[in-house]
Amino acid sequence: MKKVLQDFSGRLLLIGCGNMAGAMLDRWLAAGLDPAQVAIVDPLAAPRAGVVQHASIGEWQAADGAADWIMLGMKPQQLGDVADVLAPLVTGGVHLLSILAGVSLADLAARFPDAGAQVRILPNLAARIGAGVSAVATLGDADERAIAALLGPLGQTVTLADDSTMDLVTAFTGSGPAFVFRLIESYAAAGERLGLSADDALALATATFGGATALLADSGEKPGVLTAQVASKGGTTQAGLDVLDGDGQLAALLTNVLRAARDRGRELADIARGEG
The missing domain is CATH 3.40.50.720 (NAD(P)-binding Rossmann-like Domain)
Known part of the structure; x- marks a missing residue:
C-alpha cells in the first residue's frame, strides 16, 4: 500500500x-x-x-x-x-x-x-x-x-x-461512476425482466462489468479488439451488438449524457461566481 x-x-x-x-x-x-x-x-x-x-x-x-x-x-x-x-x-x-x-x-x-x-x-x-x-x-x-x-x-x-477541459473531465470521470452504476442497474433489470432472479441478475451484471473492465485494463488492447474476441459472425453476441450499434443511438445517448453533465458544471461555475 x-x-x-x-x-x-x-x-x-x-x-x-x-x-x-x-x-x-x-x-x-x-x-x-x-x-x-x-x-x-x-x-x-x-x-x-x-x-x-x-x-x-x-x-x-x-x-x-x-x-x-x-x-x-x-x-x-x-x-x-x-x-x-x-x-x-x-x-x-x-x-x-x-x-x-x-x-x-x-x-x-x-x-x-x-x-x-x-x-x-x-x-x-x-x-x-x-x-x-x-x-x-x-x-x-x-x-x-x-x-x-x-x-x-x-x-x-x-x-x-x-x-x-476540466468541466468535461468532471462529467466524464467524476460523474462517470454513477453512469456506470446506472448501466449495471439497467443491465440487471433487463436480465430480471427476461427471467433471472433479481439477486442473480445483479450479481451476474456486477461480475460481468467488473471482469470486462479489469480485462480491458490488463490487456492493453483497444475495446474493439476484445469485442471481436467475444463476438463471432452470426452469433449471439453479434445479435446483441447489432441492437446496441443500431443507428448510432448508444453513442448519441452517451454524448447527450456527458453534454448535460458538462453544461451543468458550467452553470455551477456561474453560480459560484455569483453570475447564476
Missing part, C-alpha cells in the same frame, strides 16, 4: 467532508496519513478517529487556525461565503486544493489571491478503494512531488496542462 507520508507532510484542513472528500480522506488515512495532521470543518461529517472536527472556520481558527494544505470539498454554491471568511487565512505557501465542480483555477486565484498555489483536482468515488482516477491542474508555485504523493493512493492520476 502506498504511503502518503513518504513525500507528503504538513497540516491538512478539509472544508467540507461529504461523500467525495470523505472518500479521499478515508483512503489517505488507510494509506498511512497521520490523523493528527488533519482537521475537518464540517459539522455533519462522520467522525474519524484522531481527526479533529470543527463546526465552522471560525471555530477552527480559534482552536488552531494553522494549515499548510487546505482542500475545498463543500458545495460549489458555497464558495462565496467560504472565501469571504477563509481567504485572509490562505497566505504564503499554503496550497489551496479544490474538488469543486465548475470552479476554475482562475476563479480560485481571484478568491484566494495570496495562496502559494491553487490546485484543481477532479477525483471520482473509486478513490475510496484506491481504484479511482484524478485529473489535476495547478496554478502558482505548486509542490508537484507532494501533490503526486497525496493523489497516488487514490488511484491513477492524469496531469492536465491547464483546466480548460
Whole structure:
C-alpha cells in the first residue's frame, strides 16, 4: 500500500467532508496519513478517529487556525461565503486544493489571491478503494512531488496542462461512476425482466462489468479488439451488438449524457461566481 507520508507532510484542513472528500480522506488515512495532521470543518461529517472536527472556520481558527494544505470539498454554491471568511487565512505557501465542480483555477486565484498555489483536482468515488482516477491542474508555485504523493493512493492520476477541459473531465470521470452504476442497474433489470432472479441478475451484471473492465485494463488492447474476441459472425453476441450499434443511438445517448453533465458544471461555475 502506498504511503502518503513518504513525500507528503504538513497540516491538512478539509472544508467540507461529504461523500467525495470523505472518500479521499478515508483512503489517505488507510494509506498511512497521520490523523493528527488533519482537521475537518464540517459539522455533519462522520467522525474519524484522531481527526479533529470543527463546526465552522471560525471555530477552527480559534482552536488552531494553522494549515499548510487546505482542500475545498463543500458545495460549489458555497464558495462565496467560504472565501469571504477563509481567504485572509490562505497566505504564503499554503496550497489551496479544490474538488469543486465548475470552479476554475482562475476563479480560485481571484478568491484566494495570496495562496502559494491553487490546485484543481477532479477525483471520482473509486478513490475510496484506491481504484479511482484524478485529473489535476495547478496554478502558482505548486509542490508537484507532494501533490503526486497525496493523489497516488487514490488511484491513477492524469496531469492536465491547464483546466480548460476540466468541466468535461468532471462529467466524464467524476460523474462517470454513477453512469456506470446506472448501466449495471439497467443491465440487471433487463436480465430480471427476461427471467433471472433479481439477486442473480445483479450479481451476474456486477461480475460481468467488473471482469470486462479489469480485462480491458490488463490487456492493453483497444475495446474493439476484445469485442471481436467475444463476438463471432452470426452469433449471439453479434445479435446483441447489432441492437446496441443500431443507428448510432448508444453513442448519441452517451454524448447527450456527458453534454448535460458538462453544461451543468458550467452553470455551477456561474453560480459560484455569483453570475447564476
